[in-house]
Amino acid sequence: MSDQGRRGEQGREREQGREREQEQGERQGRRYDQARYVSNGHYEPLLSEKDSTRVDVGDDSPLPDDLTRDSLEFPELSEPELARHYTRLSQMIYGIDSGPYPLGSCTMKYNPKFTEDVAALDTAAVHPDRSAGSIQGTLELLYRLQDYLARIGGMDAVTLQPPAGAAGEFVGIRVASAYHEHNGDDQRDEVIVPESAHGTNFATAALGGYDVVTLPSDDGGRVDLEALEAALSERTAALMLTNPNTLGLFERNITEIAEMVHDVGGLLYYDGANLNALLGRARPGDMGFDVMHYNVHKTFATPHGGGGPGAGPVGVVDELAPFLPEPRVRVRECEGESRGEEKDESEYELFTPEHSIGHVHGFQGNWLVLVKAFAYIARLGDEGLLDASAKAVLNANYLASQIGYEVPYGPFHHEFVASAGDQDAADVARRMLDFGVHPPTTKWPEIVPQALMTEPTEVESKETLDTLAEAFQQASASSDDELGAAPNRTAVGRIDQTSAARNPRLSWQALQDTNSGEDSA
Amino acid sequence: MNGTRTTGSPYAPHTDDDTAAMLEAVGADSVDDLFDIPPAVWFDDEFGIDARSERETRHLVRQTLERNDDLVELLGRGHYGYYVPSLVDHLADRSEFLTSYTQYQPEVSQGFLQALFEYQSLLVELTGLEVANCSMYDAATALGEAATLADRVRDTSGHRVLVPDLLLEGRRSTLENYVAGTDLEVETYPTDDSTVDVEALTDTIDEEVVLCYVENPTVRGTIEERLAEIGDLAHEHDALYVLGSDPVALSLLQRPVDVGVDVVVGDASVLGLPTSYGMGLGLFATRESYLRQVPGRLVGVSEDTTDRRAFTLTLQTREQHIRRERATSNICTNQAWVALRTAMHAASLGPSGLVDLAKRDVTRAEDLAARIDDLVGVTAPVNDRHHIREFVVQVDQPAQAIADDLEERGFAIHVVGEQELQVCVAGVSDEQLDAFVEAFTEVLR
Numbered sequence: 001m002s003d004q005g006r007r008g009e010q011g012r013e014r015e016q017g018r019e020r021e022q023e024q025g026e027r028q029g030r031r032y033d034q035a036r037y038v039s040n041g042h043y044e045p046l047l048s049e050k051d052s053t054r055v056d057v058g059d060d061s062p063l064p065d066d067l068t069r070d071s072l073e074f075p076e077l078s079e080p081e082l083a084r085h086y087t088r089l090s091q092m093i094y095g096i097d098s099g100p101y102p103l104g105s106c107t108m109k110y111n112p113k114f115t116e117d118v119a120a121l122d123t124a125a126v127h128p129d130r131s132a133g134s135i136q137g138t139l140e141l142l143y144r145l146q147d148y149l150a151r152i153g154g155m156d157a158v159t160l161q162p163p164a165g166a167a168g169e170f171v172g173i174r175v176a177s178a179y180h181e182h183n184g185d186d187q188r189d190e191v192i193v194p195e196s197a198h199g200t201n202f203a204t205a206a207l208g209g210y211d212v213v214t215l216p217s218d219d220g221g222r223v224d225l226e227a228l229e230a231a232l233s234e235r236t237a238a239l240m241l242t243n244p245n246t247l248g249l250f251e252r253n254i255t256e257i258a259e260m261v262h263d264v265g266g267l268l269y270y271d272g273a274n275l276n277a278l279l280g281r282a283r284p285g286d287m288g289f290d291v292m293h294y295n296v297h298k299t300f301a302t303p304h305g306g307g308g309p310g311a312g313p314v315g316v317v318d319e320l321a322p323f324l325p326e327p328r329v330r331v332r333e334c335e336g337e338s339r340g341e342e343k344d345e346s347e348y349e350l351f352t353p354e355h356s357i358g359h360v361h362g363f364q365g366n367w368l369v370l371v372k373a374f375a376y377i378a379r380l381g382d383e384g385l386l387d388a389s390a391k392a393v394l395n396a397n398y399l400a401s402q403i404g405y406e407v408p409y410g411p412f413h414h415e416f417v418a419s420a421g422d423q424d425a426a427d428v429a430r431r432m433l434d435f436g437v438h439p440p441t442t443k444w445p446e447i448v449p450q451a452l453m454t455e456p457t458e459v460e461s462k463e464t465l466d467t468l469a470e471a472f473q474q475a476s477a478s479s480d481d482e483l484g485a486a487p488n489r490t491a492v493g494r495i496d497q498t499s500a501a502r503n504p505r506l507s508w509q510a511l512q513d514t515n516s517g518e519d520s521a
Numbered sequence: 522m523n524g525t526r527t528t529g530s531p532y533a534p535h536t537d538d539d540t541a542a543m544l545e546a547v548g549a550d551s552v553d554d555l556f557d558i559p560p561a562v563w564f565d566d567e568f569g570i571d572a573r574s575e576r577e578t579r580h581l582v583r584q585t586l587e588r589n590d591d592l593v594e595l596l597g598r599g600h601y602g603y604y605v606p607s608l609v610d611h612l613a614d615r616s617e618f619l620t621s622y623t624q625y626q627p628e629v630s631q632g633f634l635q636a637l638f639e640y641q642s643l644l645v646e647l648t649g650l651e652v653a654n655c656s657m658y659d660a661a662t663a664l665g666e667a668a669t670l671a672d673r674v675r676d677t678s679g680h681r682v683l684v685p686d687l688l689l690e691g692r693r694s695t696l697e698n699y700v701a702g703t704d705l706e707v708e709t710y711p712t713d714d715s716t717v718d719v720e721a722l723t724d725t726i727d728e729e730v731v732l733c734y735v736e737n738p739t740v741r742g743t744i745e746e747r748l749a750e751i752g753d754l755a756h757e758h759d760a761l762y763v764l765g766s767d768p769v770a771l772s773l774l775q776r777p778v779d780v781g782v783d784v785v786v787g788d789a790s791v792l793g794l795p796t797s798y799g800m801g802l803g804l805f806a807t808r809e810s811y812l813r814q815v816p817g818r819l820v821g822v823s824e825d826t827t828d829r830r831a832f833t834l835t836l837q838t839r840e841q842h843i844r845r846e847r848a849t850s851n852i853c854t855n856q857a858w859v860a861l862r863t864a865m866h867a868a869s870l871g872p873s874g875l876v877d878l879a880k881r882d883v884t885r886a887e888d889l890a891a892r893i894d895d896l897v898g899v900t901a902p903v904n905d906r907h908h909i910r911e912f913v914v915q916v917d918q919p920a921q922a923i924a925d926d927l928e929e930r931g932f933a934i935h936v937v938g939e940q941e942l943q944v945c946v947a948g949v950s951d952e953q954l955d956a957f958v959e960a961f962t963e964v965l966r
Binding site for chain 2: 034038041042043044046047048053054055057060061062063064066067068069070072073074075076077079082083086087088089090091092093094095096097098101103106108109110111112114116117118120121123124125126127128129130131133134135136137138140141144148151152154163164165166167169170174177198199200202203204205206207208209210212249250252254255278280281282283286287295297301303304305306307308309310326357358359360361362363364365366367368369371374375377378379380381382383384385386387388390391393394395397398400401402411412413429430433438439441444458459460461462465487490491492493494495496497499500501504505506507508509510511
């Protein structure tokens with residue numbers, strides 16, 4: 001059967017599936033349908049398919065012709081048309097406000113709304129080249145956030161510059177390099193990464209110019225100490241570790257691991273992706289980590305924005321502070337000088353650490369995200385942060401006990417990795433969409449076959465967790481046909497990924513070219 | 522829900538009864554029992570951070586940020602304070618855009634994927650190159666990624682990356698960090714009258730050069746006049762020709778593909794974001810021939826089971842979560858929401874609005890320069906070039922003192938030399954420009 005014929009048949013099955021799901025859903029007192037908009041055979045049309053204008057740039061140009069382009073063409077729509085377009089698009093997106101979003105390792109918490117308002121204050125909009133004296137408020141907020149993060153991580157110094165977690169990892173690796181180089185330790189050309197680590201760890205180490213040594217796990221899913229011993233040498237620049245690890249397991253031997261790494265002169269790097277599980281209960285600095293990054297868009301509930309911006313501040317122990325990126329913020333106590341009615345007489349300034357690696361971003365990273373992170377931490381305080389980790393861990397353990405799939409390893413902290421067994425984890429995920437929940441992360445880490453990596457976070461109630469558990473159970477009980485046909489209730493049906501990669505069409509121009517090619521053929 | 526809500530995190534919805542039932546289900550006596558943390562590293566202290574109500578927290582942030590002086594910013598050099606229409610704030614703040622994750626489940630993420638596809642398309646139109654990714658962090662990191670791309674795609678060996686001597690320190694330093702793990706070395710070539718000194722570049726460039734970077738407009742607001750010539754020079758030596766620009770400038774200035782550019786980088790957040798203390802949106806566009814080496818995410822078109830068009834992240838085998846240490850980049854979380862805002866802002870202007878904005882940036886900069894040039898002891902613009910948005914001003918007094926005096930009067934401008942200032946008109950109203958000229962006149966007296 002041709003691809004088109006097969007897809008047509010699947011389309012009819014999808015409609016039948018929808019009807020079937022609807023009946024079942026109504027029986028269970030619950031139904032879910034994502035909005036979808038169909039027009040002229042497409043879903044919500046592209047802007048370029050609605051209205052486009054070509055402007056002759058040469059008309060009335062204040063510049064000579066040879067310095068300008070000839071023309072520019074793209075959509076030209078009225079404000080109401082744009083408002084509807086983007087509103088429709090937003091309705092075809094599942095966000096944390098739509099329902100539970102238990103993506104393992106991604107820590108998708110509810111994002112408080114007030115943080116949007118504080119980040120939208122006019123005073124939050126300042127140019128990066130303003131004099132320090134004229135933006136004392138901005139510098140004070142950054143300074144206070146540095147301080148909050150240092151306390152939470154048990155670190156001595158923090159930079160807020162990295163614009164994302166992976167950028168934070170890169171700072172960590174560059175700082176480690178600079179430190180070793182400063183000590184004349186030029187032979188260190190390896191970074192050790194556990195096999196279950198985030199892909200960014202491997203890529204970051206490689207970007208830093210290191211050979212990556214992959215560390216196998218032991219039978220319990222944790223760092224294999226013998227393998228670590230074998231991997232460590234005077235070539236080791238750092239070990240990158242997250243704790244709890246991506247299986248949700250706490251590395252109980254962390255003190256020993258730190259000692260082993262330090263004994264060979266290496267540094268211990270903490271990947272902060274899983275920090276939500278530890279808030280107020282354990283700190284990377286106390287465990288022997290020398291450098292860490294914080295994912296404020298995970299742990300501190302700043303919105304992910306569909307894939308960013310995030311922010312990846314980096315904390316280090318005293319010994320590494322001189323190598324942090326510039327500029328950093330510090331306080332300068334001044335005598336008897338008060339600004340307005342402020343009680344706080346501190347003055348803040350930017351400075352370059354003594355052996356700074358320089359910049360890792362054009363300026364000071366993702367400021368608006370940092371404002372939200374500050375507001376979130378200030379709102380929760382000690383009490384809220386401690387409760388967040390408590391409920392996150394309780395939720396993960398409760399959900400793990402209710403889902404009807406095998407969950408190897410344990411005990412769990414904030415997340416667990418179940419196995420879909422004979423089922424394809426990606427199919428299970430699509431099937432779960434039919435029950436109105438977002439599925440877990442799938443097929444990773446590879447230690448667990450057909451992995452379903454699940455992190456409910458602290459913001460879900462028991463009732464919601466029971467709904468999630470039911471979605472897992474329903475997927476588990478689904479036939480191969482049902483799994484193969486899913487999802488049925490989403491804005492679009494199952495998407496052909498292979499065709500997207502085999503025949504890349506990455507812009508509306510490419511789409512037009514393809515269409516006109518088909519027309520002429 | 523039964524029982525009393527537990528105190529603690531205001532966003533954890535558990536009641537005491539729920540917690541008790543859940544503990545029973547997992548067979549634990551208390552939540553602390555669930556933590557598998559050895560006593561040696563158990564944290565028994567406090568952070569000393571007071572919890573606050575939402576109202577108190579808003580007050581705290583407002584009070585803190587009110588310490589900032591309210592200045593008219595005539596500042597540019599890569600960050601511009603264009604007015605962002607309310608439409609953008611209201612639509613981008615819809616919670617599905619704001620609170621979703623990367624689109625790993627495309628069937629429930631169509632709206633964001635389509636918006637990012639439209640952003641990519643906008644950059645394809647502006648640059649003339651076939652491929653644009655759906656964001657890097659900012660202009661500096663995009664340039665860093667372009668250098669690692671050059672390292673991968675260049676046919677012959679080589680280690681030199683050439684950048685102009687006027688390159689912003691933050692960009693140069695970021696670039697140096699990005700290439701620290703390679704054999705590449707960053708070197709500068711001279712500029713003349715704030716544009717590329719093509720003759721000097723000809724003497725500098727050789728077979729060891731893997732990348733030649735030029736900005737248009739330059740950091741001083743001047744417009745390059747010999748871009749095609751530089752492109753030929755780069756290609757004669759098999760170097761990647763990389764141009765730094767932004768969507769407003771690109772809507773008016775020469776189309777990169779027409780002057781031989783291989784990669785366009787820059788900051789796309791000139792549209793969609795106010796001057797957010799350096800927050801950015803890295804633009805990255807390149808030729809189709811480098812598609813498999815592109816860093817970052819790409820949204821492509823496919824079909825669903827009903828044969829209708831649908832969008833999905835594609836070519837993910839380049840990315841870190843699949844390819845690990847052999848990935849084209851370590852980027853994961855990017856600037857998706859800013860890209861959405863940029864696309865919305867551009868769409869709200871339309872091509873006519875965008876081209877008009879760029880043209881006004883040329884004429885308004887010229888007009889302001891002429892007005893300042895009339896003042897005694899002032900030359901503006903310093904460079905005998907066409908300008909867009911901004912220009913350098915020569916003064917016969919210490920520049921810092923003038924800038925300080927202006928700041929006292931409510932205006933922020935750049936100091937770029939002992940006796941050189943830089944002024945930018947982007948996002949500044951005509952009334953504010955009049956007031957600035959008046960203040961500048963007073964300060965010079």
